[in-house]
Amino acid sequence: MLAPEVIAREEIRDLLIEYVQCADGGRTGRMLELFAEDAVMEATGDPACHGRDEIRAYFENAGRSIRRHMATPALRHHLSSVRIELTSPAEARTTAYFLAVTEIGPDHWGRYRDTLRRTGDSWQITRRLLQLEGRTPGGWLDRHEAARATGGRA
Known part of the structure; x- marks a missing residue:
């Protein structure tokens, strides 16, 4: 593997880690900078978000829900089995x-499928598919979804 490929992979891996750390730390502004201005994010069961403004609204809603439905509003995302395919430089x-x-322990889990592009000296997410594969009954996401389904505030 050539040095530029190794560097690109590590930059991308760092972006993915920074994303979850920003999400868990409530640093929405910095997290949004990791997305391209015209990025699209699709999460299982939700309408697609087009652009940073819609992505911001999605995460701000999640933050309000976390504060409303969790005794200790702390969420920690863990990433594993990261696969990076460089399709071009x-x-x-x-x-x-x-x-x-x-x-309460594991709350929800799934997969991120991202497309990224190099913009200047850094990488940005241009498309994110957040595939939810499961959730714990009675956990935060379960309560969040129940509130939405019954017309309650999420």
């Missing part, structure tokens, strides 16, 4: 498993 696709943990 300026484009890549990734797949990573995630596990979100709250005060």
Whole structure:
């Protein structure tokens, strides 16, 4: 593997880690900078978010729900099995498993499938597919979804 490929892979891996650390730390502004201005994010069961403004609204809603439905509003995402495919010097696709943990233990889990592009000196997510594969009954995400389904505030 050539040095530029190794560097690109590590930059992308760092972006994925920074994303979950920003999400868990409530640093929405920095997290949004990791997305391209025209990024699209699709999460299982939700309408697609187009652009940073819609992505921001999605995460701000999740933050309000966390504060409303969790005794200790702390969420920790763990990434594993990160696969990075460099499709060109300026484009890549990734797949990573995630596990979100709250005060009760595992809360929800799934996969991120991302498309990224190099913009200047850094990489940005241009498309994210957040595939939810499971959740713990009675956990935060379960309560969040129940509130939405019954017309309650999420």
